[in-house]
Amino acid sequence: MKKEKYVDNMKETSLIISASKIDSVKIKDITKKSVRIYDGGYIGIAGGIGEVSTEELEKKAKENIKNKIPYEYEISKDKCISIDKTSEGMNDKELLSEGEELLSRLCKENEDFIFSHKITMMERSTSLSNDENLNLSYKDKSICTELIFKEKSSSSIFDGFIGYEGRKYNREQYLNMASRILKAYKNEVSLPLEGKYKVGVYMDSCEELFLQIFSKDLNGRTFKKGGSIFSEKTGKKLFNENFTLMQTKNPKDVCLQPYFDMEGTVTEDYSYNLIENGVLLSPYTDKKTSKLYNLKNTAAASGNYDEVPTLGVPTLKVKPSNKTLKELFNGEEGILVYIASGGDYTSSGKFGTPVQLAFLFDGEHIIGRLPELQISSDVYKMFNEDFLGVCSDSLFGLEGGKVMVMNMDVKNMK
Known part of the structure; x- marks a missing residue:
């Protein structure tokens, strides 16, 4: 005992x-x-x-x-x-x-x-x-x-x-x-044309929406049962060389989250790369999923304090690049997605969302408020050929403030 x-x-x-x-x-x-x-x-x-x-x-x-x-x-x-x-x-x-x-x-x-x-x-x-x-x-x-x-x-x-x-x-x-x-x-502006734009996603408010396909489809059970868009693709390069997705409990990345999971598992550097330099390495797992499917335990056990620990959805972060936000936009005018909700991915990986609050942005200056927009793409484009990176600096100089930049299709909703 x-x-x-x-x-x-x-x-x-x-x-x-x-x-x-x-x-x-x-x-x-x-x-x-x-x-x-x-x-x-x-x-x-x-x-x-x-x-x-x-x-x-x-x-x-x-x-x-x-x-x-x-x-x-x-x-x-x-x-x-x-x-x-x-x-x-x-x-x-x-x-x-x-x-x-x-x-x-x-x-x-x-x-x-x-x-x-x-x-x-x-x-x-x-x-x-x-x-x-x-x-x-x-x-x-x-x-x-x-x-x-x-x-x-x-x-x-x-x-x-x-x-x-x-x-x-x-x-x-x-x-x-x-x-x-x-x-x-207060400065209302408009898009000159509809089409493909550089889109900066303010991760403090939109991270969960844009990464939800990984939260859902990198679940170890779903992954191994064949219900994931990524099933049977372990070891394959699916995304951009600069795209690394990590499950993290590192205090450098998150606040108020213990560095260990509900089973007491601790990973090296308190994080685990699920996708590294575009290559799919592993789904996220707890002890049960790890043993059942012969996978590495990534420390994703969760649950209430008085329940048996079970596989939960860990905090996912995209590793920042070595480029600043200014460098990622490279002087081009694009869009800063500040508030977006109601979007989703289809089972084949297509993505779309309305954007309730967006700004015209050039990597340095938040120029003005755009009308409500609709943005769309596909998971294999967003995080592959259209992926430009997550900035190394902070949009507002505070903790967090990361912006993920990619090319996406944009159109006005009005």
């Missing part, structure tokens, strides 16, 4: 904003615990929220072994790692005064707009340990500004957002980002 303990604490302090003023402050502090017992090829789990004793959870987990839930995989062991990223950035006591100052400056410098939604400080502490010498812990803290803007003369419920999530919040950089977006928003 082997015992494993999981503890996850999340603290949130949120400034709720309405009509450009802080309306209220909400605080959450939630601790989730679970104990897993492994015995005879079975797993028993018990979990609780708040002040619950480990001894009581262990007792219940032992009782739950009787349910005979199979778990026939070796538990993680002999690994002790502790990572703490909480020293970076402000503390929650400074959040209220910072929020008040930020809103004051935003309103003063952008008098034609109203701001709402929230600013949140989050701090997370997660650990997983067992009696096989596994002791993993992760602490992180970030600030997330989710400000919706509405032009005072607009009849819409909202017109856009100014978002940031990271550990190194900087007020002046954020205000500069807001100024660039709002100035461009």
Whole structure:
């Protein structure tokens, strides 16, 4: 019989904003615990929220072994790692005064707009340990500004957002980002022609939409059962030489996500390349999928704290190139996709999406707001001959701010 303990604490302090003023402050502090017992090829789990004793959870987990839930995989062991990223950035006591100052400056410098939604400080502490010498812990803290803007003369419920999530919040950089977006928003422009354009995809808001085909079709089970567009293509060069897609838990790439998965698997550099220099290497997997199909375990086990870990969708990132955004656009006018939703891929890989907010852009200057657009392509074009790269710098100088550039078909929706 082997015992494993999981503890996850999340603290949130949120400034709720309405009509450009802080309306209220909400605080959450939630601790989730679970104990897993492994015995005879079975797993028993018990979990609780708040002040619950480990001894009581262990007792219940032992009782739950009787349910005979199979778990026939070796538990993680002999690994002790502790990572703490909480020293970076402000503390929650400074959040209220910072929020008040930020809103004051935003309103003063952008008098034609109203701001709402929230600013949140989050701090997370997660650990997983067992009696096989596994002791993993992760602490992180970030600030997330989710400000919706509405032009005072607009009849819409909202017109856009100014978002940031990271550990190194900087007020002046954020205000500069807001100024660039709002100035461009007020300057209505049009596309001279429909056709193929350089399209820069703002990954902070559009990453999930554009990478959803990989999230779905690189699932190890779907991949090996033949239900993926990429099935039977392992080892083949399907994409551009400069296209590398990685599953990542590295703190350099993500905030508030432990570097280990729910089974305690840790990969080298806390990431794993699924596609490298255009070559398909592997789907993403957990222990079960890895064993069942003789695949490398990529550490994609997920699940709630009190459930048996199962294969989840990991965070996927495209590796940045060595070119800046200016270099990728090379002086050409193109399109910056800032807000896009409602798009999808077909089963054959064709892609299309409406773009609710796009700007005319030349790699440096956000020139003006374009009318609503429709963009389209194909997965084997977008990430192959039409793929230009992800910029090495940040669009707004803040953390994140990556832009993926490719050639796509563009047309006006109106």
